[in-house]
Amino acid sequence: MRVLVAGLALGLTLGTGSLAGAPAYADRSDVLARTPAQPLAGRLVVLDPGHQLGNQNFPRQVGRPVPDGRGGRKPCNTTGTATNAGLPEATFVWRVARLVQARLERLGATVELTRSSNSLDEWGPCVDARGRAGNRAKADLELSIHADGSLKRGARGFHVIAAPDRGRASVRLARETRDVLEHRGLRAANYIAGGDGLDLRTDLATLNLSRVPTAMVELGNMRDRVDARRMTTGAGRAAYATALTRAVLRYLG
Numbered sequence: 001m002r003v004l005v006a007g008l009a010l011g012l013t014l015g016t017g018s019l020a021g022a023p024a025y026a027d028r029s030d031v032l033a034r035t036p037a038q039p040l041a042g043r044l045v046v047l048d049p050g051h052q053l054g055n056q057n058f059p060r061q062v063g064r065p066v067p068d069g070r071g072g073r074k075p076c077n078t079t080g081t082a083t084n085a086g087l088p089e090a091t092f093v094w095r096v097a098r099l100v101q102a103r104l105e106r107l108g109a110t111v112e113l114t115r116s117s118n119s120l121d122e123w124g125p126c127v128d129a130r131g132r133a134g135n136r137a138k139a140d141l142e143l144s145i146h147a148d149g150s151l152k153r154g155a156r157g158f159h160v161i162a163a164p165d166r167g168r169a170s171v172r173l174a175r176e177t178r179d180v181l182e183h184r185g186l187r188a189a190n191y192i193a194g195g196d197g198l199d200l201r202t203d204l205a206t207l208n209l210s211r212v213p214t215a216m217v218e219l220g221n222m223r224d225r226v227d228a229r230r231m232t233t234g235a236g237r238a239a240y241a242t243a244l245t246r247a248v249l250r251y252l253g
């Protein structure tokens with residue numbers, strides 16, 4: 001039923017030609033023919049691209065304490081890390097998130113991002129707002145996308161983080177995301193305790209403040225030569241995006 005409603009809504013939108021640049025399909029059969037390929041119709045996904053490119057320019061705002069979801073407070077945000085060649089984490093995760101958004105929307109999902117730009121002139125949002133983003137929207141899930149910056153020699157690979165006391169759904173989302181990333185040929189981090197690509201933590205406000213299934217993925221170690229190469233190429237970012245899309249599809253499917 002949700003699929004049908006979404007299909008009709010899409011038909012109306014396209015019929016009025018209100019989508020800029022989109023062809024105006026007068027024939028509803030065209031729209032209905034696509035719905036089987038939209039397994040995420042009616043689903044709402046929040047993507048949280050970590051940090052903001054301009055955080056470094058707003059130290060006062062970014063350093064302001066906000067609730068950490070454990071009764072304490074922590075800084076609004078941080079600048080994030082970067083590759084040794086200078087690709088900022090904020091830019092890398094922004095690009096990946098936009099690719100994931102496009103893929104999910106093609107599958108019928110509605111996607112909300114926690115920030116609408118990647119700009120040197122902007123900062124935030126703070127981690128508490130990021131954590132609550134899915135609650136307000138009643139999202140089916142939230143995925144926070146980051147990359148790590150370990151200086152440990154040879155440290156590479158991805159890991160997925162969940163807060164274990166915030167519900168089994170979040171742990172399942174993290175575990176399934178880990179499984180899909182590995183299945184897509186990405187290697188689990190060799191420098192995180194356990195070595196299985198899964199990290200259960202209770203110190204991250206983004207995870208603590210969420211009331212919907214939420215996981216944070218550290219796609220790799222930006223300071224590592226091998227991981228940085230993948231992050232720096234369009235093909236590499238597309239591979240990350242496809243893997244994350246598959247993870248959402250698996251969890252919601």
Ligand SMILES: [Zn+2]
Nearest residue numbers: 050080146147
């Ligand atoms: Zn980060």
